[in-house]
Amino acid sequence: MEEHRLPEPDGPWVMRTYAGHSTAKESNELYRKNLAKGQTGLSVAFDLPTQTGYDPDEELSRGEVGKVGVSIAHKGDMHTLLDGIPLDEMNTSMTINATAAWLLALYMTVAEENGVERRSLQGTTQNDIIKEFLSRGTYAFPPEPSMRLIADMIAFTVDEVPSWNPINVCSYHLQEAGATPVQEIAYSLSTAQAVLDRVRARVPEETFPRVFGRMSFFVNAGIRFVEEHAKLRAMGRLWEELGRDRYGVDDERMLRFRYGVQVNSLGLTESQPENNIIRIVLEALAVTMGRDARARALQLPAWNEALGLPRAWDQQWSLRIQQILAYETDLLEYPDIFTGSKVMDGLVDELTAGAREEMQVVAEQGGAVAAVPYMKTQLVESHRERMRRIEGGELRVIGQNVYTEAEPSPLQEGEDGGILRVDPAVEESSIRAVREWRDGRDAAAVDSALEALRATAADPELNIMGPTLEAARSGVTTGEWAGALREVFGEYRAPTGVGDAAAAASDDALRALRDRVDEVSEALGRRIKILVGKPGLDGHSNGAEQIAVRARDAGMDVVYEGIRLTPARIARTAVDEGVHVVGLSILSGSHAELIPAVLAELREAGAEVPVVVGGIIPPADEVALLDAGVARVYTPKDFEVTRIMGDIVSLVAERNGVVAVS
Amino acid sequence: MIENRADRDATLALLAEVSPAALGGEPAAHVIGITGPPGAGKSSLLSVLVSEWRARGRTVAVLAVDPSSKRSGGSLLGDRARIEHDPRDDGVVIRSTAAGGRLGGLAAATREAAEALAPAFDAVVIETVGVGQSETDVEDVCDTVAVVVQPASGDVLQFLKAGIMEVPDLLVVTKADLGDVATRSRRDLGQALKAVGSADVPVLAVSSVPPPSGIEELADALERHREGSEVSARRVRARRGAALREFTAEHGERALRELGGRRAAERLLAEQDAGASVTDLLAALEASH
Numbered sequence: 001m002e003e004h005r006l007p008e009p010d011g012p013w014v015m016r017t018y019a020g021h022s023t024a025k026e027s028n029e030l031y032r033k034n035l036a037k038g039q040t041g042l043s044v045a046f047d048l049p050t051q052t053g054y055d056p057d058e059e060l061s062r063g064e065v066g067k068v069g070v071s072i073a074h075k076g077d078m079h080t081l082l083d084g085i086p087l088d089e090m091n092t093s094m095t096i097n098a099t100a101a102w103l104l105a106l107y108m109t110v111a112e113e114n115g116v117e118r119r120s121l122q123g124t125t126q127n128d129i130i131k132e133f134l135s136r137g138t139y140a141f142p143p144e145p146s147m148r149l150i151a152d153m154i155a156f157t158v159d160e161v162p163s164w165n166p167i168n169v170c171s172y173h174l175q176e177a178g179a180t181p182v183q184e185i186a187y188s189l190s191t192a193q194a195v196l197d198r199v200r201a202r203v204p205e206e207t208f209p210r211v212f213g214r215m216s217f218f219v220n221a222g223i224r225f226v227e228e229h230a231k232l233r234a235m236g237r238l239w240e241e242l243g244r245d246r247y248g249v250d251d252e253r254m255l256r257f258r259y260g261v262q263v264n265s266l267g268l269t270e271s272q273p274e275n276n277i278i279r280i281v282l283e284a285l286a287v288t289m290g291r292d293a294r295a296r297a298l299q300l301p302a303w304n305e306a307l308g309l310p311r312a313w314d315q316q317w318s319l320r321i322q323q324i325l326a327y328e329t330d331l332l333e334y335p336d337i338f339t340g341s342k343v344m345d346g347l348v349d350e351l352t353a354g355a356r357e358e359m360q361v362v363a364e365q366g367g368a369v370a371a372v373p374y375m376k377t378q379l380v381e382s383h384r385e386r387m388r389r390i391e392g393g394e395l396r397v398i399g400q401n402v403y404t405e406a407e408p409s410p411l412q413e414g415e416d417g418g419i420l421r422v423d424p425a426v427e428e429s430s431i432r433a434v435r436e437w438r439d440g441r442d443a444a445a446v447d448s449a450l451e452a453l454r455a456t457a458a459d460p461e462l463n464i465m466g467p468t469l470e471a472a473r474s475g476v477t478t479g480e481w482a483g484a485l486r487e488v489f490g491e492y493r494a495p496t497g498v499g500d501a502a503a504a505a506s507d508d509a510l511r512a513l514r515d516r517v518d519e520v521s522e523a524l525g526r527r528i529k530i531l532v533g534k535p536g537l538d539g540h541s542n543g544a545e546q547i548a549v550r551a552r553d554a555g556m557d558v559v560y561e562g563i564r565l566t567p568a569r570i571a572r573t574a575v576d577e578g579v580h581v582v583g584l585s586i587l588s589g590s591h592a593e594l595i596p597a598v599l600a601e602l603r604e605a606g607a608e609v610p611v612v613v614g615g616i617i618p619p620a621d622e623v624a625l626l627d628a629g630v631a632r633v634y635t636p637k638d639f640e641v642t643r644i645m646g647d648i649v650s651l652v653a654e655r656n657g658v659v660a661v662s
Numbered sequence: 663m664i665e666n667r668a669d670r671d672a673t674l675a676l677l678a679e680v681s682p683a684a685l686g687g688e689p690a691a692h693v694i695g696i697t698g699p700p701g702a703g704k705s706s707l708l709s710v711l712v713s714e715w716r717a718r719g720r721t722v723a724v725l726a727v728d729p730s731s732k733r734s735g736g737s738l739l740g741d742r743a744r745i746e747h748d749p750r751d752d753g754v755v756i757r758s759t760a761a762g763g764r765l766g767g768l769a770a771a772t773r774e775a776a777e778a779l780a781p782a783f784d785a786v787v788i789e790t791v792g793v794g795q796s797e798t799d800v801e802d803v804c805d806t807v808a809v810v811v812q813p814a815s816g817d818v819l820q821f822l823k824a825g826i827m828e829v830p831d832l833l834v835v836t837k838a839d840l841g842d843v844a845t846r847s848r849r850d851l852g853q854a855l856k857a858v859g860s861a862d863v864p865v866l867a868v869s870s871v872p873p874p875s876g877i878e879e880l881a882d883a884l885e886r887h888r889e890g891s892e893v894s895a896r897r898v899r900a901r902r903g904a905a906l907r908e909f910t911a912e913h914g915e916r917a918l919r920e921l922g923g924r925r926a927a928e929r930l931l932a933e934q935d936a937g938a939s940v941t942d943l944l945a946a947l948e949a950s951h
Contacts, residue, residue: 142871373701490872491746499728499740514734525666527735527760552736557760559739572749576757577739578665 009333012326014091014297016043017315020070022426024080027070041091043299045069048537051138053099053482056430063593064537065427073434074477078106087116092123098140100127101153101464102481105472124165130191131170133372133494135177137539137563140482143369145489151198156465158211168218175220176266177542178383181231181351186358187375189238194368212243213254222264223279225286230347232293260297261287270306270636272399272406277303281321292336306636308419308618376497380545391640417618441475449474450484457488496562498548509642516649517555523658529557531579533570535598538588539563550641571601580652586615596628610655665771680781683937688897689780692888695800697790698810703836704789705744706870714877720784721753725775727761727790773803802904806887808832813840813847822854829860831887838869902931905943
């Protein structure tokens with residue numbers, strides 16, 4: 001045996017595809033097909049109502065049912081979703097956070113009712129609420145009770161479902177929100193620390209090393225794949241350090257940095273989308289090429305994510321990347337290929353030092369929970385810096401700001417335009433189904449389960465999992481479970497991070513824009529006022545935040561209320577605030593339902609303000625929105641925010657009869 | 663419309679319609695100033711206070727004043743985000759305005775907006791950021807000024823003791839759910855008030871996170887202050903103060919001296935009708951200039 005070869009090649013990582021849409025039945029069929037294609041684990045995508053704790057028939061669910069994932073309203077849906085899948089063998093990852101305790105309870109109930117031991121269940125619940133406050137937006141409860149639910153789950157699973165990863169601390173979404181590698185490391189490790197500190201108080205001392213060992217991470221990998229690999233090594237180093245120094249863990253097995261990956265979606269482009277497949281391959285290399293920091297599980301985005309929802313074929317193409325890397329290349333035959341590399345060691349040292357410093361800042365703010373507003377502001381600023389560099393051409397994005405001359409992409413020529421469309425009838429049928437479900441249950445059992453749930457929620461000393469399991473068994477729905485907890489915990493709006501974002505450095509384009517804003521404002525008699533709104537449950541607020549900050553930097557008065565607004569609230573705000581223009585952002589694909597709803601509410605309120613829309617909006621939908629009365633539609637290919645602003649100013653001028661001076 | 667500096671005549675006409683003289687008395691609304699440092703929890707507090715008022719059948723208008731960017735003149739008006747209310751409820755109106763960089767002055771626009779809203783709502787709240795200087799602006803307009811601080815905010819304590827900060831009508835310590843630290847803050851503030859001879863100013867502890875606490879008490883305390891204070895006298899005084907400040911802002915200290923100094927100007931204002939609006943009072947000053 002030679003030192004530079006492994007005696008036996010390593011086994012491959014768990015291969016998943018983040019999948020699920022429409023109903024439990026359709027998603028179950030999709031999962032079975034994916035497994036037949038060689039996928040080795042499941043990754044369940046839930047729709048936004050399920051993620052935020054609403055039933056399909058609630059007002060906020062409108063337009064979102066079955067859109068970005070599957071709708072699971074009760075244990076019956078979960079049974080259908082998992083039908084025919086061997087739960088004692090399957091490794092199932094669930095992207096679920098605010099309602100993680102609930103979905104785990106549904107999963108466990110299905111196992112129980114199928115005679116599968118809970119001890120044999122393997123998988124992951126994402127369960128990282130801090131990054132929901134920072135980036136993804138599917139929170140349901142305020143920070144403290146949310147953290148308690150996480151601690152409850154960890155304390156419960158460590159003994160009851162010992163092979164389950166109760167939390168996947170996410171750096172993934174931080175990068176999507178614009179984090180630099182240092183921020184990604186520092187904020188995710190600070191989050192893990194905040195969670196561990198809370199769990200430590202809830203479990204016996206001898207159990208704690210196992211708790212540490214069950215913590216796993218969900219990491220991103222961007223296109224700078226050498227540095228990205230170094231990032232993972234740096235995280236491993238800091239994680240071990242944290243275990244030893246802060247928590248006194250010395251069992252090597254418990255100190256291992258375990259992580260799964262979804263590679264970067266932020267950098268995927270709408271223009272020349274076929275290039276994305278190359279980006280995905282390189283990013284996959286970042287997390288697989290070095291044995292000392294190789295991912296345990298991998299899921300890759302599809303080439304068309306900046307266009308819309310991926311189809312089965314698009315996801316298959318990404319699965320094939322994983323299979324070729326694992327089975328055709330020689331990647332798994334060697335020990336770590338970077339050991340002793342001056343470059344790699346140097347990068348790791350650099351990132352480790354930077355992350356330590358930033359973790360210190362977070363600690364001084366009182367830890368990750370208290371530092372949410374600070375971290376959010378930092379992310380908004382980093383993202384703005386990234387956009388500035390793209391707009392200025394400093395950061396080259398092939399096909400977007402350079403080499404834009406291209407042939408039309410044959411991938412988009414099909415009738416479907418190269419994306420998946422969810423049948424709008426799914427929402428109607430889900431609404432009917434959940435109502436039927438409610439009618440068919442033992443109402444007394446449901447009431448007493450919810451009563452027990454409320455009582456447990458009100459006493460922070462108790463563990464939520466017991467009554468949650470009981471509720472799952474009695475047929476309680478997702479909306480009822482979350483509703484009971486909302487009653488006790490209250491609702492919450494996360495900081496938007498935009499208020500404290502520093503003013504942008506002026507460049508010529510921005511200065512010219514400011515003059516134009518001043519000029520039009522002067523003619524209007526007051527400053528141009530814009531409402532930036534996110535209707536529906538979509539929590540991906542990065543785009544809206546960038547628009548809000550840039551509008552302010554351009555000299556407008558900006559009303560931004562954060563995410564999860566009903567069309568009625570948006571209309572009301574537009575009227576109360578007397579705005580000149582309304583800008584709406586939607587990335588979840590629910591624009592076809594929600595935008596016309598906002599327009600109708602505005603009309604009803606008698607507000608004659610122009611509405612502009614930004615988001616992942618396919619060309620056919622763009623036409624439909626313009627026909628419905630939307631003034632402008634912007635998609636990811638419109639990456640020059642300053643130019644969008646100029647366009648909006650012209651629109652306001654035009655609608656208010658201000659003579660254009662340019 | 664009031665914010666619109668291009669159509670000043672329409673604004674003045676509207677304000678004339680709602681002036682105490684035209685209405686035949688002071689409007690019944692309780693005009694409340696809520697002010698305090700950033701992050702003190704003003705908006706969250708307002709959110710629960712608005713629900714409390716609505717539960718009592720009161721209608722509420724909130725004017726949220728946010729700071730503006732010095733560089734661009736633009737602003738992010740985010741405070742309303744934390745005030746939860748039913749969008750179909752016409753008993754609540756929230757409007758945000760930017761503090762600076764505006765075409766005109768903050769104080770005037772906010773005061774005028776409050777005057778215009780006062781006949782139509784039971785409570786008009788002006789929410790502003792800051793401790794120390796902006797309260798004087800707020801005082802020009804409000805019957806009751808409540809300063810909101812979070813526990814362990816030493817600044818406010820020091821400002822009070824040093825007399826930098828005007829003593830408010832009410833002090834509210836938020837985040838009472840934090841326990842000891844909130845209790846201690848409340849006690850320290852009480853002592854500081856005693857030290858500056860204002861021991862009778864109530865200090866309340868509230869929590870806006872569920873289950874909210876101290877909110878009913880706060881609503882009651884605001885009401886008591888409203889009943890106790892000489893509202894009409896205070897409003898007349900405030901309008902005269904505002905007119906003087908606006909005159910000085912518009913024409914300068916020199917013009918004030920030409921009127922015979924501050925005292926003379928105050929005497930002149932005191933001779934005017936008690937129901938006169940700020941605009942009328944300003945006109946009176948300008949006429950004798």
